[in-house]
Amino acid sequence: MMDRRTFLSACGCAPMAMQVATETDAFKSIGTKVRITRMKVFGVSLTPDSDRPYVFVKIETSAGVEGWGEATLEGKAAAVMACVVDFKEHILGADPMMVEHLWQSMYVHSFYRAGPVIGSAISGIDQALWDIRGKLLGLPVYKLLGGPMDLRGVRGYYHMRGTTLEELRAQRDIAKSEGITCFKGGIPGYFEWIDTSAKIKQAVQSMERLREGLGPDIDIGVDFHAKTSPSVASILVKEAEPLNLLFIEEPCPPENVKAMARISARSTTPIATGERLIASYGCRELIEAGVVDILQPDINHAGGITALWKIGAMAELAGISMAPHACEGPIGGLATLHVDAATPNFLVQEICSGVKPEMKEKVWEEWLGFPAMRMVNGRFPLPEKPGLGFTLDEGKLKKYPFGGTRSMARVFHEDGSVAEW
Numbered sequence: 001m002m003d004r005r006t007f008l009s010a011c012g013c014a015p016m017a018m019q020v021a022t023e024t025d026a027f028k029s030i031g032t033k034v035r036i037t038r039m040k041v042f043g044v045s046l047t048p049d050s051d052r053p054y055v056f057v058k059i060e061t062s063a064g065v066e067g068w069g070e071a072t073l074e075g076k077a078a079a080v081m082a083c084v085v086d087f088k089e090h091i092l093g094a095d096p097m098m099v100e101h102l103w104q105s106m107y108v109h110s111f112y113r114a115g116p117v118i119g120s121a122i123s124g125i126d127q128a129l130w131d132i133r134g135k136l137l138g139l140p141v142y143k144l145l146g147g148p149m150d151l152r153g154v155r156g157y158y159h160m161r162g163t164t165l166e167e168l169r170a171q172r173d174i175a176k177s178e179g180i181t182c183f184k185g186g187i188p189g190y191f192e193w194i195d196t197s198a199k200i201k202q203a204v205q206s207m208e209r210l211r212e213g214l215g216p217d218i219d220i221g222v223d224f225h226a227k228t229s230p231s232v233a234s235i236l237v238k239e240a241e242p243l244n245l246l247f248i249e250e251p252c253p254p255e256n257v258k259a260m261a262r263i264s265a266r267s268t269t270p271i272a273t274g275e276r277l278i279a280s281y282g283c284r285e286l287i288e289a290g291v292v293d294i295l296q297p298d299i300n301h302a303g304g305i306t307a308l309w310k311i312g313a314m315a316e317l318a319g320i321s322m323a324p325h326a327c328e329g330p331i332g333g334l335a336t337l338h339v340d341a342a343t344p345n346f347l348v349q350e351i352c353s354g355v356k357p358e359m360k361e362k363v364w365e366e367w368l369g370f371p372a373m374r375m376v377n378g379r380f381p382l383p384e385k386p387g388l389g390f391t392l393d394e395g396k397l398k399k400y401p402f403g404g405t406r407s408m409a410r411v412f413h414e415d416g417s418v419a420e421w
Contacts, residue, residue, distance in 0.1 A: 031095040034136065035062045039091050039125070041084040042394065043077055043402030044329075046360055051406040053077045054329040057084055057124035058394060059132060061096055067131035068392055070332035071124025072300050073116055075408035083121035091125060096132040103306045107279065119278035119301050126304025127335045127388070134387035140338065141388060145309060147342030153379035154340045154349050157182035157221065160210065161354035168213020174355045175218060179377035182219040182246065182348055185210045187236070190411055190419040193229040200232065204239045211243045219246040219348075221272070221323075226250040227420045230259040237267035246348070247272040247294050247323070253420070254286070261291045272296050275325035279303045280310040287318045294347060298325040299339065300332040308339045316345040327352035330364040330372040334388050337380050349380060367396050 038060040045053040052074040059067045073080045090105050106122045107114055114122065134141045142148055160183045162168050175183070187203040210220055222245055224233060233251035240248060247270040251263045254273040264271045270293035277283050277297055286292050295315050299308045312322045322343055326333045333351060340346045351373045353361060364372045368390045373380065383389025411421040 027095060027098065027101070032097050032136075033062075034065070034096060036060070036091050036094050036096050037062050039084070039088055040394070041071070041081045041124075042397050043081055044397050044400050045403035046363060046400055048403040049406060050403065051075055051408045052328060053402055053404075053406070054331075055080050055084070055120070055124060056329070056331060056397070057128050059091070059096065059125070059128040061132060063136065065132050065135045067096070067128035067133075067135070067387065068331055068390075069124040069127030069129075069131065069304065070300050070329050070335070071120045072328035072332065073120040074328070076117055076120075076405060077402070078405040079117045080120045080124075083117050084124060087121060087125060096129050097136065099126065099129045099133060099306060102126075102129060103303065107303070113281070114278050114303070116276070116278060116301055119303055119307075123300050123302065123304040123307070123332070126306050127299070127331065130305045130335070130338075131387040138386050140383050140386060141305065141335070142338040142341035142382065145305075145339065145342035147338075148382055149341060149344060149346065151382075153376070153381045154337050154346070155181070155378060156349040156351055156375050156380050157184055157219070158355050158375075159183070159352055160185040161356075162213075163188075163206070163209070165209060165213045168210065171355055172214045172218060175214075178355070178375070179379075180218075180355065180375065181378045182221070183210075183214060184221040184223055184249075184350065186223045186225060187227070189227075190413065190421060191228045191232050192413060193231065195232050200235055200239075203236055207236075207240050207243055207245070211245075216244075221245065221247045221249060223249040224251045225421065226253045228252065230256075230262055233263045234266045237263060237269055237271075241268050243269075245269050249273065249296065250275075257285050257289060257291055260286070261289060264291055264293075270294055270321075272323060274298075274311075275301070277302065279307050280314055283311050283314065287314050287320060290318060290320075292320065294321045294323050296323050296325045296350070298327075298332075299336045300326075300328050305335055305339055308336070309343075312339065312343040312345060316343075319345075321345050321347040323347045324349060326350050326373075330368060331388070331390075331392075333373040334383065334390065337383070338388065341382055351375075351380075363400070367392055 040058045055071040057069040272294035274296040411419040
């Protein structure tokens with residue numbers, strides 16, 4: 001009787017040991033002499049109860065050059081940290097210049113296709129490899145990618161911190177004085193599959209108030225955060241048309257492509273989505289179907305600089321703009337700017353902060369020595385130093401020890417059923 005191992009070998013289903021052992025040796029004649037000697041992963045909690053402790057990856061090399069990346073995944077920090085450790089056998093001893101080869105090895109050799117945990121682990125490692133690549137070549141990463149597209153820097157937007165007309169007008173005045181041209185807000189409440197006219201009216205009024213408070217000259221994005229069903233979203237996108245919004249984000253979960261297409265067909269307002277999608281493969285159907293106007297992948301989840309660059313290229317061919325998501329830490333945010341600066345179909349860059357610096361941004365400046373992810377005249381300045389453009393002493397992270405994984409928000413409807421949030 002043939003056992004399972006013999007059967008798999010006969011079918012060609014089992015990998016040959018020789019193929020696993022000779023990966024590094026195969027490129028000795030064409031690669032550099034630099035080798036990856038160590039990889040570390042750090043969990044960093046700015047507050048003990050944070051649901052998104054930062055996950056940072058540091059890669060060290062035989063040349064003494066270090067690279068940093070970010071693998072932060074909200075609500076799953078410990079899982080991502082473990083996954084980064086799992087990838088050590090793909091990385092240690094390898095040539096750090098072979099970024100694409102290592103990306104393919106991590107993604108393909110995982111066999112089961114990447115979801116957010118694997119995608120985030122790959123993201124952190126990939127960013128660190130590009131950081132090393134730029135430092136070894138003496139160039140900022142965006143110049144390695146063919147940028148910059150705009151010498152003024154990368155256009156960005158802040159999140160709206162206010163709901164009343166007085167608060168909105170105050171932020172509008174700050175925006176005008178600082179050259180900020182775009183904000184993003186949301187809609188209040190959580191929605192049933194078919195909801196009341198009162199709830200829908202409340203959402204419409206909140207969007208109208210945004211436009212009234214910010215005036216006609218500031219671009220506005222409104223994030224539905226997939227809280228709305230296709231039926232509710234279809235009503236809201238029609239009601240929002242007179243407001244001339246820059247985009248409506250995630251009117252339904254992005255994996256429901258047909259529902260997204262139904263909503264998009266009913267609206268003249270650009271539709272955006274993508275922060276929960278992994279790699280270019282996760283965005284393929286949306287792009288091919290022409291369902292959305294703007295893609296918003298997150299460099300900390302989608303697969304790093306390598307993946308974000310590929311998604312942008314695919315989107316460009318389809319006439320789709322890029323407005324990447326960035327609501328985690330400073331390393332991923334800075335890495336995103338490099339891709340933005342070299343992307344011809346780039347629209348605007350998110351940062352989950354307000355017009356006034358917050359506690360986290362003061363910590364970032366403490367770590368990096370400059371006000372990371374703060375705009376000047378409405379744009380993020382282009383880094384000029386090699387790699388991702390910063391140095392970081394890992395000792396500075398010890399002040400904020402890892403507080404463990406914390407669940408993201410769990411929201412329920414009045415009847416106890418689970419709500420999208």
